[in-house]
Amino acid sequence: MLQINPIRKVYDVCIIGSGAGGGTAAKVLTEGGLNVAMLEAGPRLNPDKDFKEHVWPYQLAHRGAGVAAKGRLEFNNEFLAPNGFWEIEGEPYTTAPGTKFRWFRSRIEGGRTNHYGRISLRFGPADFRARSRDGMGDDWPIAYEELAPYYDKVESFIGVYGTKENFPNAPDGIFQPPPHPRCTETLIKKACDRLNIACIPSRMAILTQPLNGRDACHYCAQCGRGCKSASNFSSSQVMIPPATATGRFTMIANAMARELVVDKTGKVESVSYIDKSTGAEQRAYARAFVVAASACESARLLLNSRSSLFPNGLANSSGVVGRYLTDSVGSDLAGYFPQLENFPVHNHDGAGGMHMYMPWWLFGKKNDFLRGYHIEFGGGRNLPSVGQFDGVNAEHEGYGLSLKQQTRTSYGAVIGFSGRGEMIPNDKSFCDLDPTVVDRWGIPVLRFHWQWGENEIKMAQHMRETFRSIIETAGGRVMGGTRRHPLPAGAPQSAEASLSEPGAIIHELGTVRMGNNPKTSALNRNCQAHDVKNLFVADAAPFVTNPDKNPTLTITALAWRTSEYLIDQAKKGEV
Amino acid sequence: MSIDSVSRRSVLKSITLGAAAGSVLSVIPLQAAEHIHNMIESEKADAPVGLYTPKFFNAHDYQTLQSLCETILPADADSGGAIEAGAPEFIDLLTRENPDYQSRLGGGIQWLDAECTRRYGKPYLDAAPDQQKQILDLIAYRKNAGADPSLAPAVDFFAFLRNLVSDGYFTSKIGIKYLGYKGNTFRLDFPGCPPVPGV
Numbered sequence: 001m002l003q004i005n006p007i008r009k010v011y012d013v014c015i016i017g018s019g020a021g022g023g024t025a026a027k028v029l030t031e032g033g034l035n036v037a038m039l040e041a042g043p044r045l046n047p048d049k050d051f052k053e054h055v056w057p058y059q060l061a062h063r064g065a066g067v068a069a070k071g072r073l074e075f076n077n078e079f080l081a082p083n084g085f086w087e088i089e090g091e092p093y094t095t096a097p098g099t100k101f102r103w104f105r106s107r108i109e110g111g112r113t114n115h116y117g118r119i120s121l122r123f124g125p126a127d128f129r130a131r132s133r134d135g136m137g138d139d140w141p142i143a144y145e146e147l148a149p150y151y152d153k154v155e156s157f158i159g160v161y162g163t164k165e166n167f168p169n170a171p172d173g174i175f176q177p178p179p180h181p182r183c184t185e186t187l188i189k190k191a192c193d194r195l196n197i198a199c200i201p202s203r204m205a206i207l208t209q210p211l212n213g214r215d216a217c218h219y220c221a222q223c224g225r226g227c228k229s230a231s232n233f234s235s236s237q238v239m240i241p242p243a244t245a246t247g248r249f250t251m252i253a254n255a256m257a258r259e260l261v262v263d264k265t266g267k268v269e270s271v272s273y274i275d276k277s278t279g280a281e282q283r284a285y286a287r288a289f290v291v292a293a294s295a296c297e298s299a300r301l302l303l304n305s306r307s308s309l310f311p312n313g314l315a316n317s318s319g320v321v322g323r324y325l326t327d328s329v330g331s332d333l334a335g336y337f338p339q340l341e342n343f344p345v346h347n348h349d350g351a352g353g354m355h356m357y358m359p360w361w362l363f364g365k366k367n368d369f370l371r372g373y374h375i376e377f378g379g380g381r382n383l384p385s386v387g388q389f390d391g392v393n394a395e396h397e398g399y400g401l402s403l404k405q406q407t408r409t410s411y412g413a414v415i416g417f418s419g420r421g422e423m424i425p426n427d428k429s430f431c432d433l434d435p436t437v438v439d440r441w442g443i444p445v446l447r448f449h450w451q452w453g454e455n456e457i458k459m460a461q462h463m464r465e466t467f468r469s470i471i472e473t474a475g476g477r478v479m480g481g482t483r484r485h486p487l488p489a490g491a492p493q494s495a496e497a498s499l500s501e502p503g504a505i506i507h508e509l510g511t512v513r514m515g516n517n518p519k520t521s522a523l524n525r526n527c528q529a530h531d532v533k534n535l536f537v538a539d540a541a542p543f544v545t546n547p548d549k550n551p552t553l554t555i556t557a558l559a560w561r562t563s564e565y566l567i568d569q570a571k572k573g574e575v
Numbered sequence: 576m577s578i579d580s581v582s583r584r585s586v587l588k589s590i591t592l593g594a595a596a597g598s599v600l601s602v603i604p605l606q607a608a609e610h611i612h613n614m615i616e617s618e619k620a621d622a623p624v625g626l627y628t629p630k631f632f633n634a635h636d637y638q639t640l641q642s643l644c645e646t647i648l649p650a651d652a653d654s655g656g657a658i659e660a661g662a663p664e665f666i667d668l669l670t671r672e673n674p675d676y677q678s679r680l681g682g683g684i685q686w687l688d689a690e691c692t693r694r695y696g697k698p699y700l701d702a703a704p705d706q707q708k709q710i711l712d713l714i715a716y717r718k719n720a721g722a723d724p725s726l727a728p729a730v731d732f733f734a735f736l737r738n739l740v741s742d743g744y745f746t747s748k749i750g751i752k753y754l755g756y757k758g759n760t761f762r763l764d765f766p767g768c769p770p771v772p773g774v
Contacts, residue, residue, distance in 0.1 A: 384751055384754055384756055399647040
């Protein structure tokens with residue numbers, strides 16, 4: 001007799017995406033006894049081969065600027081951990097006329113957790129009750145207290161440093177001790193004290209003590225390059241290994257998901273994907289699916305999963321998929337501090353990123369805008385890098401010995417400030433499928449639409465006034481340009497320095513939001529699709545608000561909670 | 576910090592293992608880290624300074640580029656200059672890969688030679704030192720383009736080149752040492768800001 005169908009492997013769960021959410025789901029689900037397959041659109045990560053940790057700029061012919069100097073002034077310069085892109089060849093996205101949007105995507109095991117700043121701030125109780133408090137946006141279907149135990153679990157497992165502060169709406173977590181402040185931080189904290197602006201140890205997913213076999217930080221300040229000792233958090237080095245250790249985890253790398261395929265009953269049966277190494281179309285079958293491809297990619301996958309049962313895309317009977325897209329409100333300013341000139345030679349590196357930050361210190365006060373922002377800052381005697389000297393060159397001009405000496409005098413005297421604030425969702429900011437453009441595999445691509453609201457514009461102005469007063473109070477003078485590329489005062493300010501380009505802060509989220517009402521939300525309070533019982537979303541797409549707290553910690557906490565719910569449902573035979 | 580204290584750190588095992596698949600396990604970790612650096616160095620496989628064959632500029636223009644680089648950031652008692660730092664090679668490499676750089680830098684050098692020929696009857700390299708200084712003083716300051724807008728492209732060229740020379744110089748071994756950057760290493764702890772009056 002002819003064998004019509006070869007026996008096909010059916011996993012308990014298939015996860016799409018290996019970043020913060022997907023990695024957390026993989027760990028929790030496999031440790032909960034489920035067999036899990038994971039699709040990742042990029043290759044496996046090999047830290048020993050892939051990371052440029054401790055490499056000096058002169059060891060690379062391009063000195064960090066990258067081929068054709070394309071990374072000279074970019075976040076994704078040559079040193080960044082692999083496969084994070086602003087543009088991917090063959091995988092375009094489009095913007096509606098008059099719209100700007102930058103979309104940072106990753107194609108590698110671990111996703112953007114390989115690149116992110118490791119800032120780990122819990123959302124506060126008020127952040128889950130936004131509409132109840134000020135009438136704008138919506139409340140989450142869950143309260144802070146429901147997520148708090150999962151923040152505990154995540155922080156205990158991944159390791160986060162910080163201090164107990166009892167600060168309003170910036171909950172304390174389970175913290176390792178913070179590193180000592182750098183000179184730049186000591187200087188700015190004194191000014192903040194005078195201005196009654198809180199400046200406290202930051203909260204970062206970087207180990208200051210060993211944890212679960214991972215070594216403590218060795219203070220090279222290069223978290224963004226990737227850390228061979230896994231002393232900072234990344235999904236690839238912290239979540240995937242324990243999943244692998246269960247023996248119940250299968251990674252399918254170089255797999256670009258095309259669509260989710262439903263059976264006659266309306267449950268997801270498989271995911272159709274392209275094996276990028278062969279170009280062949282493949283399918284992975286599972287009893288449940290966790291989509292964690294990053295907020296916008298997850299929305300894209302659902303919108304592209306159209307069928308007679310779900311003509312508007314999967315989990316989209318409400319029409320909200322792709323809507324409620326937000327990014328953080330960003331604004332930058334740099335200051336020049338003469339007291340840091342000719343500073344004593346010392347090791348200023350520290351752990352990666354800021355050791356101190358300013359949480360939203362006007363919470364509950366009457367302000368001329370809603371919600372709030374936090375301030376990140378850094379500078380000083382960092383490892384010299386390309387583009388860093390454009391400012392002194394523009395100020396000094398000329399050439400010769402005096403230019404050389406002035407560069408040395410001013411080296412380390414610049415401190416940059418970045419505000420990161422809450423955007424309130426609006427109906428002009430969303431993504432949908434471009435009706436005509438497809439990627440190299442014929443998958444329709446996203447088209448972005450964007451408009452900042454009045455509140456965001458006012459907030460960004462407030463940020464800049466605050467930066468100005470901090471810089472001047474600390475004895476500095478305000479520079480022009482941007483934080484990443486400071487120039488002398490009076491140099492033309494790009495519009496992006498005043499208010500960031502949409503998407504540029506890389507906190508885009510909200511596109512498959514959760515809620516109690518199936519008419520106005522795609523997911524229920526457990527991040528399970530209202531329309532499709534065996535479909536879950538585990539990245540930042542479910543978020544209802546985008547408070548001034550970087551999303552990654554909440555992605556992991558929410559994914560942990562969603563995964564425990566999924567295990568529970570699987571045990572009950574409900575999925 | 577001493578090598579002994581560092582070698583206690585199991586953190587470095589991963590570096591050691593990654594560097595040479597166990598073959599350097601007996602080597603102290605800092606040496607292993609250095610081994611990685613050396614491997615990358617050898618991958619560069621560039622000819623020694625002086626024997627470098629330009630990838631974009633012709634021989635004359637490359638000599639002009641070298642001269643301009645060294646004039647922008649010269650050697651002094653504290654350190655070598657831009658040529659020793661490899662700035663011309665770095666700029667040549669980027670220029671070969673970037674059409675915008677080709678027109679800005681290639682065009683700038685052409686302008687410089689043409690202007691020197693017009694003024695002094697010879698290209699920049701053959702002009703006398705005080706003539707070279709005269710022309711550079713003209714294009715090294717924005718205010719001169721304000722006074723004479725026809726100079727604007729040349730002023731832009733020089734400002735652009737100056738930025739790239741700084742990139743190449745201050746990311747070099749001698750440039751980093753000149754600035755006094757200390758770090759890019761392994762530490763057991765981070766003591767924070769040293770005691771300095773005023774901070």
